Amino acid sequence: MSSHIQVVGIKDIQLPIKVREKSGGLQNTVGTMALQVNMPGQHRESCLSVFTAVLNKYLEEITIANFSKILKDVKQSLNARSAELVMTFPYFIEKKAPITETRGLMEYSCTFTGTSAEKDSFIISVSVPVTTLCPCSKEISAEGAHNQRAEVRLNVKFSNFIWVEDLIALIEKSASCELYSLLKRPDEKYVTEQAYNNPMFVEDVVRKVAVTAFEHPDITWFSAGVESFESIHKHSAYAYVDSNEMR
Amino acid sequence: MSSHIQVVGIKDIQLPIKVREKSGGLQNTVGTMALQVNMPGQHRESCLSVFTAVLNKYLEEITIANFSKILKDVKQSLNARSAELVMTFPYFIEKKAPITETRGLMEYSCTFTGTSAEKDSFIISVSVPVTTLCPCSKEISAEGAHNQRAEVRLNVKFSNFIWVEDLIALIEKSASCELYSLLKRPDEKYVTEQAYNNPMFVEDVVRKVAVTAFEHPDITWFSAGVESFESIHKHSAYAYVDSNEMR
Amino acid sequence: MSSHIQVVGIKDIQLPIKVREKSGGLQNTVGTMALQVNMPGQHRESCLSVFTAVLNKYLEEITIANFSKILKDVKQSLNARSAELVMTFPYFIEKKAPITETRGLMEYSCTFTGTSAEKDSFIISVSVPVTTLCPCSKEISAEGAHNQRAEVRLNVKFSNFIWVEDLIALIEKSASCELYSLLKRPDEKYVTEQAYNNPMFVEDVVRKVAVTAFEHPDITWFSAGVESFESIHKHSAYAYVDSNEMR
Amino acid sequence: MSSHIQVVGIKDIQLPIKVREKSGGLQNTVGTMALQVNMPGQHRESCLSVFTAVLNKYLEEITIANFSKILKDVKQSLNARSAELVMTFPYFIEKKAPITETRGLMEYSCTFTGTSAEKDSFIISVSVPVTTLCPCSKEISAEGAHNQRAEVRLNVKFSNFIWVEDLIALIEKSASCELYSLLKRPDEKYVTEQAYNNPMFVEDVVRKVAVTAFEHPDITWFSAGVESFESIHKHSAYAYVDSNEMR
Numbered sequence: 001m002s003s004h005i006q007v008v009g010i011k012d013i014q015l016p017i018k019v020r021e022k023s024g025g026l027q028n029t030v031g032t033m034a035l036q037v038n039m040p041g042q043h044r045e046s047c048l049s050v051f052t053a054v055l056n057k058y059l060e061e062i063t064i065a066n067f068s069k070i071l072k073d074v075k076q077s078l079n080a081r082s083a084e085l086v087m088t089f090p091y092f093i094e095k096k097a098p099i100t101e102t103r104g105l106m107e108y109s110c111t112f113t114g115t116s117a118e119k120d121s122f123i124i125s126v127s128v129p130v131t132t133l134c135p136c137s138k139e140i141s142a143e144g145a146h147n148q149r150a151e152v153r154l155n156v157k158f159s160n161f162i163w164v165e166d167l168i169a170l171i172e173k174s175a176s177c178e179l180y181s182l183l184k185r186p187d188e189k190y191v192t193e194q195a196y197n198n199p200m201f202v203e204d205v206v207r208k209v210a211v212t213a214f215e216h217p218d219i220t221w222f223s224a225g226v227e228s229f230e231s232i233h234k235h236s237a238y239a240y241v242d243s244n245e246m247r
Numbered sequence: 248m249s250s251h252i253q254v255v256g257i258k259d260i261q262l263p264i265k266v267r268e269k270s271g272g273l274q275n276t277v278g279t280m281a282l283q284v285n286m287p288g289q290h291r292e293s294c295l296s297v298f299t300a301v302l303n304k305y306l307e308e309i310t311i312a313n314f315s316k317i318l319k320d321v322k323q324s325l326n327a328r329s330a331e332l333v334m335t336f337p338y339f340i341e342k343k344a345p346i347t348e349t350r351g352l353m354e355y356s357c358t359f360t361g362t363s364a365e366k367d368s369f370i371i372s373v374s375v376p377v378t379t380l381c382p383c384s385k386e387i388s389a390e391g392a393h394n395q396r397a398e399v400r401l402n403v404k405f406s407n408f409i410w411v412e413d414l415i416a417l418i419e420k421s422a423s424c425e426l427y428s429l430l431k432r433p434d435e436k437y438v439t440e441q442a443y444n445n446p447m448f449v450e451d452v453v454r455k456v457a458v459t460a461f462e463h464p465d466i467t468w469f470s471a472g473v474e475s476f477e478s479i480h481k482h483s484a485y486a487y488v489d490s491n492e493m494r
Numbered sequence: 495m496s497s498h499i500q501v502v503g504i505k506d507i508q509l510p511i512k513v514r515e516k517s518g519g520l521q522n523t524v525g526t527m528a529l530q531v532n533m534p535g536q537h538r539e540s541c542l543s544v545f546t547a548v549l550n551k552y553l554e555e556i557t558i559a560n561f562s563k564i565l566k567d568v569k570q571s572l573n574a575r576s577a578e579l580v581m582t583f584p585y586f587i588e589k590k591a592p593i594t595e596t597r598g599l600m601e602y603s604c605t606f607t608g609t610s611a612e613k614d615s616f617i618i619s620v621s622v623p624v625t626t627l628c629p630c631s632k633e634i635s636a637e638g639a640h641n642q643r644a645e646v647r648l649n650v651k652f653s654n655f656i657w658v659e660d661l662i663a664l665i666e667k668s669a670s671c672e673l674y675s676l677l678k679r680p681d682e683k684y685v686t687e688q689a690y691n692n693p694m695f696v697e698d699v700v701r702k703v704a705v706t707a708f709e710h711p712d713i714t715w716f717s718a719g720v721e722s723f724e725s726i727h728k729h730s731a732y733a734y735v736d737s738n739e740m741r
Numbered sequence: 742m743s744s745h746i747q748v749v750g751i752k753d754i755q756l757p758i759k760v761r762e763k764s765g766g767l768q769n770t771v772g773t774m775a776l777q778v779n780m781p782g783q784h785r786e787s788c789l790s791v792f793t794a795v796l797n798k799y800l801e802e803i804t805i806a807n808f809s810k811i812l813k814d815v816k817q818s819l820n821a822r823s824a825e826l827v828m829t830f831p832y833f834i835e836k837k838a839p840i841t842e843t844r845g846l847m848e849y850s851c852t853f854t855g856t857s858a859e860k861d862s863f864i865i866s867v868s869v870p871v872t873t874l875c876p877c878s879k880e881i882s883a884e885g886a887h888n889q890r891a892e893v894r895l896n897v898k899f900s901n902f903i904w905v906e907d908l909i910a911l912i913e914k915s916a917s918c919e920l921y922s923l924l925k926r927p928d929e930k931y932v933t934e935q936a937y938n939n940p941m942f943v944e945d946v947v948r949k950v951a952v953t954a955f956e957h958p959d960i961t962w963f964s965a966g967v968e969s970f971e972s973i974h975k976h977s978a979y980a981y982v983d984s985n986e987m988r
Contacts, residue, residue, distance in 0.1 A: 004704065004740040006733055008697050011721070013729035013922070014831050014848040016769065028757065028769035030831050036732075048724075048731050052923045056845050090755050090771050104797050107481065107755040129481045131393070138391075140436040144443030146378070148395050149478045179481055181754070182793045189387040191479050196391030203502050210500075227505070229476060230542075231396045232438050234354065234376045234426055235507035237542050238530075245499040252986040253951075255944050258968070260675070260976035261584050261601040263522065275510065275522035277584050283979075295971075295978050299676045303598050337508050337524050351550050354508040428507070429546045450749050457745065474752070477789075482754035484789050485777075486747055493745035601975065623975045625887070632885075634930045638937030640872070642889050643972045673975055683881045685973050690885030723970060725890045726932050728848065728870045728920055 005081065009036025010051045017089060018063055019110075022163040026063075031089040035070075037080035038117075050077045064112055064122075071116035082117035091126075091164055097180050097187040098194075104182030110164055125155040126167045130175035131191070132228045135199035147176065147195055150202065150228035154209060157221040170216075174208040176200050202226040206239040214246055252328065256283025257298045264336060265310055266357075269410040273310075278336040282317075284327035285364070297324045311359055311369075318363035329364035338373075338411055344427050344434040345441075351429030357411055372402040373414045377422030378438070379475045382446035394423065394442055397449065397475035401456060404468040417463075421455040423447050449473040453486040461493055499575065503530025504545045511583060512557055513604075516657040520557075525583040529564075531574035532611075544571045558606055558616075565610035576611035585620075585658055591674050591681040592688075598676030604658055619649040620661045624669030625685070626722045629693035641670065641689055644696065644722035648703060651715040664710075668702040670694050696720040700733040708740055746822065750777025751792045758830060759804055763904040767804075772830040776811075778821035779858075791818045805853055805863075812857035823858035832867075832905055838921050838928040839935075845923030851905055866896040867908045871916035872932070873969045876940035888917065888936055891943065891969035895950060898962040911957075915949040917941050943967045947980040955987055 011034035018026045035051045054074045058066055071083040088111040095106050111125040129151050138145035152171045156162065172178035177195040180187065200208075209224045225240040258281035265273045282298045301321045305313055318330040335358040342353050358372040376398050385392035399418045403409065419425035424442040427434065447455075452473045460469045472487040505528035512520045529545045548568045552560055565577040582605040589600050605619040623645050632639035646665045650656065666672035671689040674681065694702075699720045707716045721732040752775035759767045776792045795815045799807055812824040829852040836847050852866040870892050879886035893912045897903065913919035918936040921928065941949075946967045954963045968979040 004701075004735060006697065006700060006704075006735045006739070008731075008733045010729050010731055015846055016833055030771050036734075048727075049924060052727075052729075052845060053843075056923055059846065092757055102794075104793060105756055105800065131478045133391070134435075136432070137435055137439045140432055141439040141443070142436075144380070144385075144391055144394075144439050146394060146435075146439050146442065147391075147478050149476055149481075177479070179479060181480060181482070182797055183479065183790060185383070185387055188384055188393075188479065189389075192384045192388040192391050192393050195393065195478075196388070203500065206500060229396055231378045231394050231442075231478070232424070232426060232430065232435065233428060233542075233546075234396075235428070235504050235546070237504055238502070240501040240530075241499075252982075253944060253947060254981040255979070257976050257978055262599060263586055277524050283981075295974075296677060299598060299974075299976075300596075303676055306599065339510055349547075351546060352509055352553065429550055430543060450747065453747060454745075457747075480789075480793075482751050482793075484749075484751055486749045487777075488745060488747045492747070625972045627885070628929075630926070631929055631933045634926055635933040635937070636930075638874070638879075638885055638888075638933050640929075640933050640936065641885075641887060641972050643970055643975075671973070673973060675974060675976070677973065679877070679881055682875075682878055682887075682973065683883075686878045686882040686885050686887050689887065689972075690882070723890055725872045725888050725936075725972070726918070726920060726924065726929065727922060728890075729922070 005038050005040060007036050007038055008047060009034060010048055013052070013055065015055060015059060017087065019089065019091060020063060022165040027092065029089045029091065031087045034086045035074060036084050037074060037078050038082045039078060039080045047078050050074060067112065067114035067122070068116060068120065071114055075116060082115065084113065084115045086111060086113045093165060093168065095180055097183050098190045099186040100184045102182050102184055102187070104180060106179065106181050108168055121157060123155050123157055124162065124164065124167065125153065126164055126171065128152045128168055128171040129179050130172065130205070131177040131179065131195050132202065132205060133176040133195040133199045135201060138196070138199045145196060145199060146232045148229050148231040150175065150205065150226055152205060152209060153225045154213065155223045156213065156219050158218045159220050160218040162218055170212050171209055174212060175205050202228045202237045202239040206241050210241040210243070210246065214243060252285050252287060254283050254285055255294065256281060257295055260299070260302065262302060262306060264334065266336065266338060267310060269412040274339065276336045276338065278334045281333045282321060283331050284321060284325050285329045286325060286327045294325050297321060314359065314361035314369070315363060315367065318361055322363060329362060331360065331362045333358060333360045340412060340415065342427055344430050345437045346433040347431045349429050349431055349434070351427060353426065353428050355415055368404060370402055370404055371409065371411065371414065372400065373411055373418065375399045375415055375418040376426050377419065377452070378424040378426065378442045379449065379452060380423040380442040380446045382448060385443070385446045392443060392446060393479045395476050395478040397422065397452065397473055399452060399456060400472045401460065402470045403460065403466050405465045406467050407465040409465055417459050418456055421459060422452050449475045449484045449486040453488050457488040457490070457493065461490060499532050499534060501530050501532055502541065503528060504542055507546070507549065509549060509553060511581065513583065513585060514557060516659040521586065523583045523585065525581045528580045529568060530578050531568060531572050532576045533572060533574045541572050544568060561606065561608035561616070562610060562614065565608055569610060576609065578607065578609045580605060580607045587659060587662065589674055591677050592684045593680040594678045596676050596678055596681070598674060600673065600675050602662055615651060617649055617651055618656065618658065618661065619647065620658055620665065622646045622662050622665040623673050624666065624699070625671040625673065625689045626696060626699060627670040627689040627693045629695060632690070632693045639690060639693060640725045642723050642725040644669065644699065644720055646699065646703060647719045648707065649717045650707065650713050652712045653714050654712040656712055664706050665703055668706060669699050696722045696731045696733040700735050704735040704737070704740065708737060746779050746781060748777050748779055749788060750775060751789055754793070754796065756796060756800060758828065760830065760832060761804060763906040768833065770830045770832060772828045775827045776815065777825050778815060778819050779823045780819060780821045788819050791815060808853065808855035808863070809857060809861065812855055816857060823856065825854065825856045827852060827854045834906060834909065836921055838924050839931045840927040841925045843923050843925055843928070845921060847920065847922050849909055862898060864896050864898055865903065865905065865908065866894065867905055867912065869893045869909050869912040870920050871913065871946070872918040872920065872936050873943065873946060874917040874936040874940045876942060879937070879940045886937060886940060887972045889970050889972040891916065891946065891967055893946060893950060894966045895954065896964045897954065897960050899959045900961050901959040903959055911953050912950055915953060916946050943969045943978045943980040947982050951982040951987065955984060
């Protein structure tokens with residue numbers, strides 16, 4: 001068994017990074033990385049320091065733009081078949097409350113996964129917290145309806161670059177209501193009524209995200225998942241779709 | 248600096264345990280333990296294996312009843328001033344849904360903390376998930392009210408032993424509504440309306456738990472905290488009371 | 495887009511379970527489950543209570559043997575194409591220390607994943623903590639060699655059932671040294687020297703696990719990963735192999 | 742029971758922050774915050790939005806310097822007795838490898854806790870990963886000695902401000918060896934031999950940190966803990982000292 005391919009890498013390394021914003025600015029945040037290569041299995045030399053050295057070399061410029069440089073560098077240094085860099089980071093977007101327009105900063109967890117193999121690929125992933133309100137509960141109850149926080153995760157491959165801001169907006173329009181960090185009374189009234197008028201199961205949210213992503217001209221593949229932290233149970237409900245399963 | 252006292256121990260060790268149920272049975276579950284002693288600081292000998300040996304010795308009988316034996320054993324073996332055993336475990340209680348009475352098993356995270364020093368002490372802690380429904384949201388909105396899952400943590404010292412079942416029941420009566428693992432439609436209608444008719448901020452829940460615990464004849468000290476995973480925000484709200492701050 | 499398939503389920507639900515031991519006994523432990531189905535996307539009715547009801551129905555018998563009954567039950571109730579049950583649990587094995595043969599209980603995290611689709615499949619996964627000692631560090635240093643705890647994860651599909659005990663043993667023979675919960679001085683000397691005489695990079699450990707699994711007559715597919723919590727760095731090293739990449 | 746005091750707040754809110762570096766620069770990082778007040782228990786109005794509003798107001802300037810402004814602001818807005826802000830963040834320091842002096846960035850988790858009550862107080866906490874090598878293992882073995890990563894946590898109150906860099910350095914000198922993100926072969930030889938020549942139990946590390954902190958002219962109170970992720974066991978060893986227990 002002399003020609004098996006194996007993956008070798010380092011993970012859980014945190015470094016300061018900069019991410020280009022749709023508005024044109026450069027956002028400072030902190031990335032948690034994993035960097036790995038695929039190599040023939042008999043390769044014996046430990047290559048850990050190569051990974052750390054490459055990441056430290058590109059410190060000032062750990063941006064999407066430099067993913068391919070980082071991957072090429074590490075592939076060549078280790079004579080590897082392919083390399084992959086995964087970078088997870090909090091991303092901040094200023095939102096205005098729906099009625100008072102009070103500004104508040106919302107945080108979204110994002111991940112960029114760049115792979116350099118025979119073909120290069122890049123996956124953008126965003127995690128967006130939303131509100132889901134239960135249609136069943138609303139239908140059968142005299143008043144009220146149970147609702148809860150849910151989390152939507154969308155992973156996309158694209159033909160033309162898509163801004164994280166736009167993927168987040170796509171998701172936020174697909175739930176019972178979106179979240180805001182700062183709400184005054186008129187805003188709280190608005191989101192309460194908005195959710196009440198827009199009841200959705202996790203299956204409905206994932207379907208809406210899936211349909212919108214499926215019709216997006218620049219998205220070539222996606223997978224979407226929704227996990228709802230049910231307010232009437234201790235467990236979560238979830239739903240998931242992969243675009244490979246759609247027509 | 249020759250007479251400082253330090254704590255030494257092991258933690259994150261998992262072992263099968265048995266817990267006596269209020270109904271008389273013995274429940275099998277899995278405990279995650281930490282076992283430590285307070286010793287004069289110049290003590291040089293590593294004592295790790297003593298801790299593991301004592302835990303393994305009492306394996307068949309790791310119950311509350313044997314806490315004092317375990318602590319005494321480890322104190323003597325290490326000639327220590329005091330010893331403490333902390334055991335966290337999932338505890339299962341069968342609940343009947345409020346209308347259909349369908350049976351379902353609910354899981355609660357509990358912790359027993361036994362200390363053997365000049366005086367012995369024992370703290371029982373329970374974590375109970377509940378529903379909270381926002382009074383403000385209900386008051387200002389035409390329809391509906393945002394609600395979410397929240398978690399109540401109660402830690403008590405007692406003069407007479409109190410069953411975990413009773414502490415859980417105390418908490419479950421102190422929120423907008425309690426949780427159930429299994430709900431049919433009539434039950435879902437009930438819990439939705441119950442929560443809607445019983446709006447409570449985290450401050451209200453912690454106050455209710457605190458008042459009930461304060462008036463309990465067997466509780467000599469307690470602390471209570473409530474964390475609510477707000478359905479309209481990404482962050483949590485929380486409230487906390489310590490009985491030392493009450494009159 | 496009327497015929498997309500989506501996954502719907504519940505997750506993070508804990509229930510007491512029993513697992514058959516190789517020795518013939520039945521071990522009580524606690525399982526954390528996720529239960530899901532694949533269904534056509536236009537299905538509107540919320541099915542959460544079906545999942546919880548099925549799990550509660552088989553409570554006394556949540557064993558591997560009953561996986562197919564649980565899956566069939568939930569598939570029929572929801573008229574689904576396929577169903578999957580994932581159950582993660584701590585599993586306890588008594589080990590004897592290598593020299594003194596002192597008995598101590600070790601805990602291993604295991605996962606059973608059963609899928610009922612056109613074809614049924616079952617994956618057994620075990621997580622085994624081991625010691626890795628660095629060959630490079632040993633070679634270049636006058637004395638000593640850095641070593642650390644590492645974790646090996648092995649997932650297998652099989653033609654004939656394989657005991658968890660045997661998968662764990664396979665892994666424990668594939669590292670610098672295996673772990674024990676209880677070691678006296680002669681045992682500590684043994685494991686220190688054993689690791690020193692058996693230096694292995696994460697790539698070496700994963701290769702050894704892979705070769706052994708590849709040659710196992712009953713294993714039809716596997717994937718193996720090793721993560722080492724480097725004692726000289728803050729980050730981890732890891733290596734991974736999938737049998738599909740081997741010849 | 743009309744005059745009990747309770748704590749109310751928000752937690753798990755992430756915002757971009759800036760931290761002043763000892764070298765004079767301003768480091769961009771991401772803080773996870775909790776903000777709370779102590780208020781009389783009958784206070785009914787929900788105050789969540791006040792917390793978020795205050796944090797968003799000081800966004801550009803969430804630095805230690807502004808802690809007291811933030812706390813004063815929230816105390817006044819809610820007519821509270823006291824307020825507390827806890828901010829946890831990754832902090833980056835460039836280190837030079839011990840022999841080759843290759844530069845690499847290390848990440849340390851830090852927490853600032855500011856309280857505004859009758860008296861103001863400020864606690865600086867740092868978490869520093871280190872290497873510990875076992876004295877017992879070294880003494881009894883023909884060759885080698887088991888070692889592992891450990892984590893030291895130091896919390897201090899001070900009369901004169903102390904830089905996070907200095908607290909980290911204090912800890913890094915108190916273990917078998919400090920960690921580096923980037924090591925070439927000569928550096929790896931150095932750290933391996935350094936650890937081997939400097940065996941320390943967790944009790945030894947915590948004692949050394951404690952003695953150094955106790956003698957520090959600007960530290961008025963401290964607590965220190967060390968947790969070692971034992972390479973020969975699945976569980977951790979730990980030791981802890983509080984300066985109140987020292988003379």
